[in-house]
Amino acid sequence: MSKVVTDISMSLDGYVTAVGADFQHGLGVGGELLHRWVEDGNTEADRQILAATFADSGSVIMGRNTFDVVDGPDGWSDEMGYGATEDPTNPPPIFVVTHAEPESVRLAGRFTFVTDGVASAVREARGAAGDRDVFVMGGAGVIDQCIAEGLADEVRIHLSPVLLGGGTRLFANAASGPTALQIERVVDTPTATHLTYRLAPPEPRRPGWYGRCAVLGRTLDDSYPWAIRRDITAVTVARLSANALYRFAGPFLAVIARGLDVSIAELGVAITIAELCGLTSPFIGRFVDGVPRRRSMTMGLTGVATGALVVAASPHVVMFTVGLFALSMSKIVFDVGMGSWITDHVAFERRGRVVGLTETSWALGLLVGVSTMGLVTAVASWQWGYATGALAVAVMAVVVWRRIDRDVVGGGDPVAADDVAIVPPTGGGVGPVAVAVIDAAARIPLAGWLGVAAVLSMSAASQSLFVTFGAWLEDEFGIEAAVLSAITFGLGALELTASALSTARTDRWGKERSVIGGAMMMMLAALTFTAAEHRLVVGMILVGVFIAGFEFAIVSVIPIGGDLVPGQPGRGLGYVIAAATLGRSITTIPATRLYESSGIGACALLGAGFALCVALAMTLRLRLVGSGRARRT
Secondary structure: OEEEEEEEEOOOOEEEEEEOOOOOOOOOOOOOHHEEEEEEEOOOOHHHHHHHHHHEEEEEEEEHHHHHHOOOOOOOEOOEEEEOOOOOOOOOEEEEEEEOOOOOOOOOOOEEEEEEOOOHHHHHHHHHHHHOOOEEEEEEHHHHHHHHHOOOOOOEEEEOOOOOOOOOOOOOOOOOOOEEEEEEEEEEEEEEEEEEEEOOOOOOOOOOHHHOOOOOOHHHHOOOOHHHHHHHHHHHHHHHHHHHHHHHHOOOOOHHHHOOOOOHHHHHHHHHHHHHHHHHHHHHHHHOOOOOOOHHHHHHHHHHHHHHHHHHOOOOOOHHHHHHHHHHHHHHHHHHHHHHHHHHOOOOHHHHHHHHHHHHHHHHHHHHHHHHHHHHHHHHHHHHHHHHHHHHHHHHHHHHHHHHOOOOOOOOOOOHHHHOEEEEEOOOOOOEEEEEHOOOOOOOOOOHHHHHHHHHHHHHHHHHOOOHHHHHHHHHHHHHHHHHHHHHHHHHHHHHHHHHHHHHHHHHHHHHHHHHHHHHHHHHHHHHHHOOOHHHHHHHHHHHHHHHHHHHHHHHHHHOOOOOOOHHHHHHHHHHHHHHHHHHHHHHHHHHHHHHOOOHHHHHHHHHHHHHHHHHHHHHHHHHOOOOOOOOO
């Protein structure tokens, strides 16, 4: 029966490449010392091990980084040989794990590109290998994930007697805890110690509280990366708590304004100032692309909790604005880090489902978080509501730090390290430059800008009613904080339903069409609301439909953001968040002033106009990308 074997040379200090890996130095500067056992002068034992590997290879799996090296100008050739076989006329099929196929391939016909995860690559490679073995030759990220997901049967390490002092480390993400291995074979030669381990089945253990609560991961099948399935619940609950703090001010605008002794319009100015921090999102995205995902998410949550405590302690509107600004900016850091974490792991075509699961946190933030904070407000004060939310976020910051694997700079996923295309930098020389550091060259096409425009208009439409419906309920019908919490709970339930529907259908219906459908629902609900603003039940049903339409549309559009700037998920998501922020900030002041001067019907008309803009922008985008879907965005 065929086995899946990870096979790689490693230094004594745990590196599989040295520092400075690029087209000319695939193993890094000085990394060729790892392969002395392969070169001339090796022993008979070394040669037998190499020959047996070639003979047993039914198929080969590699990551994108490894492919970029072997298919590069100084890679495999007739002169230097082909690393996967002794016989270049009969090479085994090679499967490359990547998020996107390369535009051109020098060694065309030798490679099959797999864009939906390493588990899918293993399935295809097993089918192609027949009775022979599947060899995972690197890089480190693909090997780590094969081990982490239980896909590997054997681990072979050719331990070279050399210290590299830096480079690409093996096993950095191979396990979140102890993993048993059985020693199968040890062959010692002057140039390497050849180690073969068999992965032992994990010992059964009772699931802890987290394992029993990881419900979201169970909705994803084994084709999704293990890290996503394991940690999506923790990340989503963390975002739920942050979203609750972020969304609390809208429904309780009148209560907070009364507590700070300011008008609704004046508090609207404070919220607008806080929202403007979102314009820094592209720069925050660059920062997030340069740090480990776990660190960026934890930093963001810590900042959200700190900002909320400042808000809770605010004696006046200025301090309230400062705290809300810090809260909002920190939430951007978390959101971009989370979105980049997802983009690192999941291909665009399958990302809608994962994003949809995490986006339930937006609805649940209203359903659970804001409702709970509202009840605290009814019993104590809005300040204690914020303090309660801050405590929840602080707890989740600790959970995220403990749950998410320690990752490398610019990507938390084991595959990500191998799935970043190596390109020559501008200027002289050739270096290992990840796409994520290309700046001016990464231009957003027109279809991408239409997506950004749709997000801006969508957020503006939503804000027109979201920041005014709480004041409308209090002024028109005398609704108090406790009842408002119950109404907020109901709206959250509608949002959750819309988010679940988007999660289940968006990848099938198409992201652009789903956004258009949600925008049309918003527009029709807002227009109908203008004739029912004095009727509580009908009016609230229409507000619920409006908000549900927004939730369906926004969940559908977010996956586009991760691919907005090729190779820079953090920056692309930063543009999306900046657009959403700009949409909210340009609407908050006009909406609150319209409400005070003309009533909520005028706010509904404003929302309907923005919703129409969403539908138009997405219709144009669909026409641009519909044919062949080159999907540069």
